[in-house]
Amino acid sequence: MAGLGTGRAVLFVVPALALIAAFLVFPALWTLYLGVLKYDLAGSNAAAPQFVGLGNYTDALTDPRFANSVLLTLAFVGLSAVLGQNGLGFLLAATLRRAVGWVRMLVNGLVLLSWILPGTVVVFLWQALLDRNGGTLNALLDTPGAAWTLDHPLATIVVFNIWRGTAFSMLLYSAALDAVPTSHLETARLYGSGPLRTFRDVVLPRIRGHILTNTLLITLWTFNDFTPYMLTGGGPEHRSETLPVYVYRMSIEGGQLGFGSAISLIMLVINLVIALFYLRLLRRRGG
Amino acid sequence: MATIELAALEKTYPGGVRAVDGLSLTIGDGEFFALLGPSGCGKTTLLRTIAGLEEATGGSLSIGEREVTRLAPGQRDVAMVFQDYALFPHMTVLDNIAYPLRIKRVARAARHEKARQTGDGLELAELMARRPAELSGGQQQRVALARAVVAHPSAFLFDEPLSNLDARLRLSARTFLKRLQRELGVTTIFVTHDQAEALAMADRIAVMEAGRIRQVGTPREVFGRPANTFVANFIGSTPMNLLPATVTDHRLLLAAGSLPAPSGLGARREVTVGIRPEYLDFSATAVPDALSGTVGIVEHLGTSSLVTLETDGGPIGVVVPEEAEPAAGSTGWAVPRPGRVLLYDNETGDLLPT
Ligand SMILES: Nc1ncnc2c1ncn2[C@@H]1O[C@H](COP(=O)(O)OP(=O)(O)OP(=O)(O)O)[C@@H](O)[C@H]1O
Numbered sequence A: 001m002a003g004l005g006t007g008r009a010v011l012f013v014v015p016a017l018a019l020i021a022a023f024l025v026f027p028a029l030w031t032l033y034l035g036v037l038k039y040d041l042a043g044s045n046a047a048a049p050q051f052v053g054l055g056n057y058t059d060a061l062t063d064p065r066f067a068n069s070v071l072l073t074l075a076f077v078g079l080s081a082v083l084g085q086n087g088l089g090f091l092l093a094a095t096l097r098r099a100v101g102w103v104r105m106l107v108n109g110l111v112l113l114s115w116i117l118p119g120t121v122v123v124f125l126w127q128a129l130l131d132r133n134g135g136t137l138n139a140l141l142d143t144p145g146a147a148w149t150l151d152h153p154l155a156t157i158v159v160f161n162i163w164r165g166t167a168f169s170m171l172l173y174s175a176a177l178d179a180v181p182t183s184h185l186e187t188a189r190l191y192g193s194g195p196l197r198t199f200r201d202v203v204l205p206r207i208r209g210h211i212l213t214n215t216l217l218i219t220l221w222t223f224n225d226f227t228p229y230m231l232t233g234g235g236p237e238h239r240s241e242t243l244p245v246y247v248y249r250m251s252i253e254g255g256q257l258g259f260g261s262a263i264s265l266i267m268l269v270i271n272l273v274i275a276l277f278y279l280r281l282l283r284r285r286g287g
Numbered sequence B: 001m002a003t004i005e006l007a008a009l010e011k012t013y014p015g016g017v018r019a020v021d022g023l024s025l026t027i028g029d030g031e032f033f034a035l036l037g038p039s040g041c042g043k044t045t046l047l048r049t050i051a052g053l054e055e056a057t058g059g060s061l062s063i064g065e066r067e068v069t070r071l072a073p074g075q076r077d078v079a080m081v082f083q084d085y086a087l088f089p090h091m092t093v094l095d096n097i098a099y100p101l102r103i104k105r106v107a108r109a110a111r112h113e114k115a116r117q118t119g120d121g122l123e124l125a126e127l128m129a130r131r132p133a134e135l136s137g138g139q140q141q142r143v144a145l146a147r148a149v150v151a152h153p154s155a156f157l158f159d160e161p162l163s164n165l166d167a168r169l170r171l172s173a174r175t176f177l178k179r180l181q182r183e184l185g186v187t188t189i190f191v192t193h194d195q196a197e198a199l200a201m202a203d204r205i206a207v208m209e210a211g212r213i214r215q216v217g218t219p220r221e222v223f224g225r226p227a228n229t230f231v232a233n234f235i236g237s238t239p240m241n242l243l244p245a246t247v248t249d250h251r252l253l254l255a256a257g258s259l260p261a262p263s264g265l266g267a268r269r270e271v272t273v274g275i276r277p278e279y280l281d282f283s284a285t286a287v288p289d290a291l292s293g294t295v296g297i298v299e300h301l302g303t304s305s306l307v308t309l310e311t312d313g314g315p316i317g318v319v320v321p322e323e324a325e326p327a328a329g330s331t332g333w334a335v336p337r338p339g340r341v342l343l344y345d346n347e348t349g350d351l352l353p354t
């Protein structure tokens, strides 16, 4: 081995490994352990948790509320991240390249602002926007009394998440498009290729890796995003209860820590499957 | 195949830079035309304006009888080779070459057949399945050429296509490119800032400065009779000697000696004398009608040497054959060959008719 030598190399890596063990591996194992217990926040099961084996898992998988939550999460991720943030982010990045300086600065600034503001601030602003009585949106659309969060809870959190997260995709795609040399686009243009063709033949193959990486990241982030809870609380009637919200309501509000842990673990597995799927696609690049 | 005609063509960038300043020029059918000039003089801009990648802000442009000033690049029927070659990294050499045909919706088998033929002609037969990243610079350059050739355009536009090659490869690529152009007979505009390249390859050269053309002519004309001191300075691997002189009756008086003056100049006039080092002969003994000085630095150019004579009027370069190399510190005389002394107006810098 070149350079440090094994001994010193290990020494350098140990602190990082210790931190990972303490803050990632241990909680994961602890969750795994909790998942097989009937362990509540209060009552007799809090003092002496009962071993129930896979009981929590079978309970979850047969619970219609869990199935509803999975479907909602898929819809939420698919609509707001994979389609919404991805598409809008790319569109913004592509159009802003041709915009004049100050327009680009302004739009960039606004989009970034929605991304860097703290979640609580943002939710507060959105509540002011969507409020049934005197909300800005109702004033703008002239629809007094419309209860957006109650009548369209899923649409609300989808639009909210697109608004909130598009900046990341926009930045990533801006960088990706910058990496496509102008001479390549111009070569295609000179031979008579239109914008769509050029996009398909020249741009897309070059930014394929960026698209996959971006989609992977925003999928995972959106999947585990808890902010919708602050906007709709998962309601009404569980109609915006994505998996993280479901876990929170079950374990913290409902006090069933063991059950919550089991669902967390299922979420972890789903995350892993998603990540592996994208990584496989990525590895096939250029093949 | 087509003639290219520029009429008062103008390109001003939004920032106000006038990169092409009212150029009028006709490039003949099948001609190999070089645009030469120092960095920033507007060569690339002119080429891109002809291609349609930049919109002309004035004047007009026609390619083969067709007015194209307002046409989109794809409709002008020109092929351009960029300095970075612009090969698509995700396509094989074959697909890269076939790309223009793919846009024209030629069937797959037919376009691959055509691309193979073209590739064979450019010594690319073995490389068809590779990606651009797996090619040397010279091979990449030939792929870019093949892609331009396969499109069968009315004109080729080359923006410094040889500048990414090492010195040796550049020489062979020059020959190669010139032969290819001769065989295809396609009108070609070639941008370069390397005067040797332009002299070696072009049928005609336009020397540009700050968006304007300072001289158009054959390599022989541009080298032998530069139309002004700018061109005189720019062309030639060894810079031209430009020396102040006074015209009296039938003599040119220089600080380093006097030369016979051409007739019809009038008397008592200040001019600049221009003589290429290649057109001066060296003499170790005193001769009439020569410029004298002390031998300073001697630079070896291969089969000849560039001798710098230190004179009262500044240094004078003389090219001498290697066997006649003088010793440093000795006195020497530089004799201009007949008809090679050029006179430039001091005010305008233009060549005076002699
Ligand atoms: N997109 C642009 N916007 C504004 N000015 C430009 C632009 N492109 C070039 N210029 C300016 O126009 C002038 C001519 O540039 P151009 O690239 O045509 O020079 P060039 O002769 O090709 O030089 P080089 O030999 O260095 O490639 C320069 O002063 C340059 O700064």
Ligand SMILES: [Mg+2]
Residues within 6 Å of the ligand: B043, B044, B045
């Ligand atoms: Mg240039």
